[in-house]
Amino acid sequence: MSNKRILIVEDEESLLKLESILLTSKGYEVKGVASGQAALDSLAEDVPDLVLLDIMLPEIDGFEVCRRIKAAEATKNLPVIMLTAKKSREDMARGEKVGADWYITKPFKSAMVIETIQRFVGK
Template identity: 75%
Template sequence: MAKRTILVVEDEESLLKLESILLTSKGYEVIGVPNGLAALDVLDKEKVDLVLLDIMLPEIDGFEVCRRIKNNPETQKLPVIMLTAKKSHEDMSRGDEVGADWYVTKPFKSAKVIETIERFIEGAP
């Protein structure tokens, strides 16, 4: 079985490393990028199975990245999990509006992130 690939979009370098190590240790391929424009660029060139997306990013925020992913026929079925410190009701509602599939708030428990990812990609072809 081919390894599943996860695109991690996180501008905080230490968190990007932590998330990458966590996911790699669970057998996933990880592509890590520090901003939304880089994420969209990767999605134009690579096939990924899931996007783990921060909201507070330089240039364009995670809400806009998610909106573009979900509005693109090539990527609209791609699961997007928001992983963010923004946890107000308004932020979560905005995540729903742009098509986010799930919302995990920081600080997060590694087991919860892995469990959420597995739920979304376990049945993927």
């Protein structure tokens, strides 16, 4: 069985490393990018099984990245989990509006992130 592939979009290098190590240790294949544009470029080349998406990103924010993922035929069914420090009701509603499948706020518990990912793509 091949490993499930996850694209992590996170501009904070320490968090990107932490999330990558966490997911790799659970058997996922991980690719990390640090901007919204890099995420869209990566998705144009190769569609993973799930996207873990920060909102506050350089160039294009996570809301717009998610909206574009859900608007494109090739990626419209791709699960997108928002992982962000933005925790207001308005932000969560906006995440839902652009099509995010789930919304996790920072600081997060590693177990919650893993459980949520497993809910969408399995182990």
